[in-house]
Amino acid sequence: MADTEKVKSVADINAETQRIGQRVWDQMERRTPSIFDRRWWDDRILSWAMSDESVKVQMFRFVDVLPMLKTHEQITQHLQEYFDDVRRFLPWAARIGLDISRPNTVMGRIVAVNARSNARNMAQRFIAGSNVDEVLQSVSKLRKQGFAFTLDLLGEAVISEPEAEAYQEQYLDLINGLGPHVNAWSENMQIDTDQYGPIPRMQFSVKLSSLYSQFKSVDPQGTAEGVKERLRPILRAAREQDAYIHVDMESYATKDLTLEIFKDVFMEDEFRDFPDVGIVIQAYLPEAEQDLQGLLEWVRERGTPIWVRLVKGAYWDYETVHAKAAGWPVPVYRQKWQSDENFERQTRFLFEHYDELRPQIASHNLRSLSHAIAVAKHLDVPNSAWEIQMLYGMGGEMAQIFEEMGYRVRVYTPFGELIPGMAYLVRRLLENTSNDSFLRQSFREHVSIEDLLMSPTEVGQKTPPPAEEPVPAFVNEPHSDFSDKTVRAAMQEALDDVEAQLGREYSLVINGRAIDSNKTITSRNPSKKSQIVGRVASASPDHATEAISAARRGFKSWSRTDPEHRAEYLELVAREMRERKYELAAWEVYECGKPWAEADADVAEAIDFCMYYAMQMREMAKPRNVDVPGEENEYFYRPRGVAVVIAPWNFPLAILTGMTAAALVTGNTVVMKPAEQSPVIAAKLMQIFQDIGLPDGVVHYLPGIGEEVGPELVGSPEVDLIAFTGSRTVGLGIYEQAAQTDPRQENIKHVIAELGGKNAIIIDSDADLDEAVTGVIQSAFGYSGQKCSACSRAIVLDDVYDAFLERLVTATESLKVGPANDPGTSVGPVIDQEAFNRIRETIDSEKETEDEDQELALAGDDGPGKKEGYYIGPHIFSNVNPSSTLAQDEIFGPVLAVIKAKDMDEAFDIANGTEFALTGGMFSRSPKNLLRARQEFQVGNLYLNRNCTGALVDRQPFGGYKMSGLGSKAGGPDYLLQFLIPVNITENTLRRGFAPPSEDDEPATTDTE
Structure with missing residues (x-):
C-alpha cells in the first residue's frame, strides 16, 4: 500500500472508530444501573475506594487476606489494623464502625459479619460459581443474554503434583459434566457459528503452569514433558465433547515456553488438525508483533488455523517491578497509550490474517473495541469470523450493546471456590480502579467521550515521556534470565x-x-x-x-x-x-x-x-577534616x-x-x-x-x-x-x-x-499459604539446605498448622532431586561424604527419637542415589519440640523441623530460643504482627513475606550476632571498617601568632589599606 493510501486508510478507520464509539457511548448513557440494582451499590463502593489511593490499597489488602480470617475477632482486628491510618478518608459511617467495634464485642461481630458478606457479594459479581451446577446456572444466564462463554478455573497456586492433578481433574470433570447440557441447547446462530459453520459452545481457558508444579523456564524440555502429559487428556476430552481449549498467557518469564509448548503439542499427529484451540497474545509487550508473526508462520506449516485472544495484559505492575528489581530490561511498554497503540496495530494484523489467526479481541476499552469493528469493516472481515471478549461482571452494558449490534461477545468466566478465588477478585477490582482504567475514566471521573475515543497516537503526542528514574550509586549485577533461550544455550x-x-x-x-x-x-x-x-x-x-x-x-x-x-x-x-x-x-x-x-x-x-x-x-x-583556627584535624x-x-x-x-x-x-x-x-x-x-x-x-x-x-x-x-x-x-x-x-x-x-545459624520462619494464621509454602521450600531446600541462611525451622501458628504442613509436604515431595547440571533439578547433592554421613546420621537418629509427638512427615526421594552422588532427599519432621536437638543444632542439609505455636507470643519465644541470630522470616498479613517481628525477632537479617535466603550486596547487607557472628555485615556500608584502623592527625598551624588562612576566610585587611 502506498504511503498516501495508508494514511487515508488510517484516517478512514479512525473516523469510523469515532462514529462507532459515539454510537455505543450514547446507548450506554441510557443504560446505567438504577439504585435498585446491586451493581449500582457495588459501583458506589468502587467509587469510594478510588477516591484515595491509600484507602484503595488498604481495602484490597483486606479483601486479599479475608479468606484466611476464620473468626470474627480476626476480621475485626484486621479491619482496625488496615484502616486505622486512613480513617480520615473513610465515610462517616465507616469511621464510626471502626471506632466502636472491637474484637470480642457485639459490634465487632456485626462489623465482621458485614465485611465478609460484602466481600462475598462482591466476589459473586466476578466469579461464576464453585461447582458444575452453579457454573451451568451462570453460563445459562449468559446465553439467555446472548453471550458465549469461556471458563477459567480459579484457586490456589499450583505448587505440588497432587494439586496439578486436581487442576486437570477439575477441567475433565467440567468438560464431561457440562457437555451434555450445553450441547443440548437450542442453536443461536450469532454465537454458535462462524463463517464456516458451527463452533464449540463450551470453551475453556487453561494455564499451563497449573498443569505441572515444576514449571520452569530454565528447564524447557522437562517442563514441556510434564505439561503435555496432563494437557493431552484435556484435549482428548474436549474433542469428544466438542469443546474448545484456550491456552492463557501468564508472566513474561513463561511466555516463550508457553508458546513453544503450545506449538509442539498442536503439531503432534493427534492434534494437528484440531481447529478449536487458541492462545493469548499480550499487547503490552513490544514482542507481541514478532510473536504473532511466529504464530502465523507456524499455522501455515501446521495447515490448521487457531484462534488468538488479543489482550492488553494483566501483569503490568508485576512485570515492571520484577524487572526493575532484577536489573533486567522492563519487558512491557512504559505508558498506557503505547500498549493501546500496539493493541490496535496487532488487531489489524489479526484481521489481515483472520483465516489463519482467528481474532478474539479482548478489552473493555471502548476505543479499542470500536477500532476493531472499524478495521473489520475496512478489511471486509465477516462479523462471524471474529469475536469480542469481556470479563464476567464487568462492562455488562457495553457487552449487551455489541451483542445487539450483531457481534459475537464471549464472556471470560472465572469459576471455582469463592474464598480461594479472592486473589482473582482483587486483580479485577484493581483493574476496575486503576488510574488508566476506561471504566474508571468514563463512569467515575466524567472524562469526555472525545478524550476517551482519541487515538493512542494522539494521546501519545499529548503525554509527556516518563520521568527519568534516578540511577543509584550502586547497581547489583543482574542474575541471568534463564527464560531466555540464548542465556540457556550459553x-x-x-x-x-x-x-x-x-x-x-x-x-x-x-x-x-x-x-x-x-x-x-x-x-x-x-x-x-x-x-x-x-x-x-x-x-x-x-x-x-x-x-x-x-x-x-x-x-x-x-x-x-x-x-x-x-x-x-x-x-x-x-x-x-x-x-x-x-x-x-x-x-x-x-x-x-x-x-x-x-x-x-x-x-x-x-x-x-x-x-x-x-x-x-x-x-x-x-x-574527614575538622579544622579550627590555628589547628588542622584529619581523620x-x-x-x-x-x-x-x-x-x-x-x-x-x-x-x-x-x-x-x-x-x-x-x-x-x-x-x-x-x-x-x-x-x-x-x-x-x-x-x-x-x-x-x-x-x-x-x-x-x-x-x-x-x-x-x-x-x-x-x-x-x-x-x-x-x-x-x-x-x-x-x-x-x-x-x-x-x-x-x-x-x-x-x-x-x-x-x-x-x-552460621538455626534460622526460623514464622507462619502467621493469616499468611498467604501459597507464598508461605513456596518461601519455606526455597529457604529450606534451596542448594539442599547448605546455606548459613537456610530455614531449618518453620514455626507455624496452630490455626493454620495442619493446612500448611499438608501443602508443604506435598509441594516438597514434588521437587526433583538430581544432578546440579540438570536444569530441572530443584535439590542437588550435598557437598561430600562427610556431610552425607553426618546428615544421614541425624535423620536416622531423629527417626528413633523418644519424643512421641514428633513425626517424620516426609522422607524425600534420594533421586539418583548415593552410588552416583551424595544425594539426600528433603526431609520434614513435624511436631518438633522447640528445645530438641533437631530444633537447636545446625544440620546444614535438607532437613526441616516444623514446630507448632499456640500464639504469636510463643512463636517469637521459639524463634529466639536458640544460640544463633543470623536470618529469620515471617509470613503474615497483619501489620501489627509484622511490626512485632521488626521489634522482637532477634536476627541480623529479617525477611517479611519472602524467603529468608538470597541476600544481595547493598540491599541486604548480610551477617548476624549471638553465636552467628560478630555483627559485621558483608556487603554493607560499614564492612570495610573491619579491615581498617582509624587514625587522627592533628597539626598546630599557629606560628608565633600567625596562622595560615583557611579556604573559607575572607582576605585580611590592614589600616594602611
Whole structure:
C-alpha cells in the first residue's frame, strides 16, 4: 500500500472508530444501573475506594487476606489494623464502625459479619460459581443474554503434583459434566457459528503452569514433558465433547515456553488438525508483533488455523517491578497509550490474517473495541469470523450493546471456590480502579467521550515521556534470565566446555610463583563422585609460613598504593568475572553441586562485592577534616596488615571474593585459604587476580587441609587480621587462638567471623499459604539446605498448622532431586561424604527419637542415589519440640523441623530460643504482627513475606550476632571498617601568632589599606 493510501486508510478507520464509539457511548448513557440494582451499590463502593489511593490499597489488602480470617475477632482486628491510618478518608459511617467495634464485642461481630458478606457479594459479581451446577446456572444466564462463554478455573497456586492433578481433574470433570447440557441447547446462530459453520459452545481457558508444579523456564524440555502429559487428556476430552481449549498467557518469564509448548503439542499427529484451540497474545509487550508473526508462520506449516485472544495484559505492575528489581530490561511498554497503540496495530494484523489467526479481541476499552469493528469493516472481515471478549461482571452494558449490534461477545468466566478465588477478585477490582482504567475514566471521573475515543497516537503526542528514574550509586549485577533461550544455550555451552577441562592439576601460588607440594587435594563432583573436577596441591605449614612472609613483604608497597588504584583493580576483577560468568558458574555446578540459578547468583554476588567495595573505598579514602583556627584535624584510615581469608565451600566464589576484595581494597595483603571442597574455583579466582595484573605478593593462593595449615595461618605473629566464614566450632576455635598473644606480634589480631545459624520462619494464621509454602521450600531446600541462611525451622501458628504442613509436604515431595547440571533439578547433592554421613546420621537418629509427638512427615526421594552422588532427599519432621536437638543444632542439609505455636507470643519465644541470630522470616498479613517481628525477632537479617535466603550486596547487607557472628555485615556500608584502623592527625598551624588562612576566610585587611 502506498504511503498516501495508508494514511487515508488510517484516517478512514479512525473516523469510523469515532462514529462507532459515539454510537455505543450514547446507548450506554441510557443504560446505567438504577439504585435498585446491586451493581449500582457495588459501583458506589468502587467509587469510594478510588477516591484515595491509600484507602484503595488498604481495602484490597483486606479483601486479599479475608479468606484466611476464620473468626470474627480476626476480621475485626484486621479491619482496625488496615484502616486505622486512613480513617480520615473513610465515610462517616465507616469511621464510626471502626471506632466502636472491637474484637470480642457485639459490634465487632456485626462489623465482621458485614465485611465478609460484602466481600462475598462482591466476589459473586466476578466469579461464576464453585461447582458444575452453579457454573451451568451462570453460563445459562449468559446465553439467555446472548453471550458465549469461556471458563477459567480459579484457586490456589499450583505448587505440588497432587494439586496439578486436581487442576486437570477439575477441567475433565467440567468438560464431561457440562457437555451434555450445553450441547443440548437450542442453536443461536450469532454465537454458535462462524463463517464456516458451527463452533464449540463450551470453551475453556487453561494455564499451563497449573498443569505441572515444576514449571520452569530454565528447564524447557522437562517442563514441556510434564505439561503435555496432563494437557493431552484435556484435549482428548474436549474433542469428544466438542469443546474448545484456550491456552492463557501468564508472566513474561513463561511466555516463550508457553508458546513453544503450545506449538509442539498442536503439531503432534493427534492434534494437528484440531481447529478449536487458541492462545493469548499480550499487547503490552513490544514482542507481541514478532510473536504473532511466529504464530502465523507456524499455522501455515501446521495447515490448521487457531484462534488468538488479543489482550492488553494483566501483569503490568508485576512485570515492571520484577524487572526493575532484577536489573533486567522492563519487558512491557512504559505508558498506557503505547500498549493501546500496539493493541490496535496487532488487531489489524489479526484481521489481515483472520483465516489463519482467528481474532478474539479482548478489552473493555471502548476505543479499542470500536477500532476493531472499524478495521473489520475496512478489511471486509465477516462479523462471524471474529469475536469480542469481556470479563464476567464487568462492562455488562457495553457487552449487551455489541451483542445487539450483531457481534459475537464471549464472556471470560472465572469459576471455582469463592474464598480461594479472592486473589482473582482483587486483580479485577484493581483493574476496575486503576488510574488508566476506561471504566474508571468514563463512569467515575466524567472524562469526555472525545478524550476517551482519541487515538493512542494522539494521546501519545499529548503525554509527556516518563520521568527519568534516578540511577543509584550502586547497581547489583543482574542474575541471568534463564527464560531466555540464548542465556540457556550459553550456560549449556559453558558446562560442556568446563566438563572437557575436568581433572586438571593446580598448584599453590605464593608471591606470584606456582608451587607444587607432595600432597594433593582431589576435588570431586558431588553429583557424580566418580568424576574428578581437579587435583590441587595441598599446602603444608611451611608453605603457610612462606605465604605469610611474602604477604608481609608485599604489604609495604600495597598499603601505600593509591586507594583509587586499588579500587580499579577490583573493578577489573569484576569485569573479568562478567566476561567469564557462565564459565565460573559451570565450575560451581561441577565442583560444589550448585544448580544453575544458584551458581549464577554466586558469580553475580562476587561481582557485586568487587564493585561495591571499590565504590565504598573511594568514599572512605576521603579524609574527614575538622579544622579550627590555628589547628588542622584529619581523620582517615590505614590498613591493618596481613589478612588471612578462610572461606567456605557453599558460596565458593562469592564469599571468598568478598572477604579477599575487602581486604585488598583497604590496602591489606591476603593469604587465601579456600575450603577443601572448592579449591578449583578458588584457583580460577587466583588466575583472575593474576590476569588483571595484580602485583606479586599481594594475594597468595594456599589450598590445604584446615587441620594442617590452620594453626600456622591463625597463630602466626605476622598475621594481623583473620576473616572467616564457616562453622561455629571452627570459628570459635579461631577466635580463641587469635586471642592468644605471641610476644613477637606487633598487633592485636582482629577476627571477622560469620558462624552460621538455626534460622526460623514464622507462619502467621493469616499468611498467604501459597507464598508461605513456596518461601519455606526455597529457604529450606534451596542448594539442599547448605546455606548459613537456610530455614531449618518453620514455626507455624496452630490455626493454620495442619493446612500448611499438608501443602508443604506435598509441594516438597514434588521437587526433583538430581544432578546440579540438570536444569530441572530443584535439590542437588550435598557437598561430600562427610556431610552425607553426618546428615544421614541425624535423620536416622531423629527417626528413633523418644519424643512421641514428633513425626517424620516426609522422607524425600534420594533421586539418583548415593552410588552416583551424595544425594539426600528433603526431609520434614513435624511436631518438633522447640528445645530438641533437631530444633537447636545446625544440620546444614535438607532437613526441616516444623514446630507448632499456640500464639504469636510463643512463636517469637521459639524463634529466639536458640544460640544463633543470623536470618529469620515471617509470613503474615497483619501489620501489627509484622511490626512485632521488626521489634522482637532477634536476627541480623529479617525477611517479611519472602524467603529468608538470597541476600544481595547493598540491599541486604548480610551477617548476624549471638553465636552467628560478630555483627559485621558483608556487603554493607560499614564492612570495610573491619579491615581498617582509624587514625587522627592533628597539626598546630599557629606560628608565633600567625596562622595560615583557611579556604573559607575572607582576605585580611590592614589600616594602611
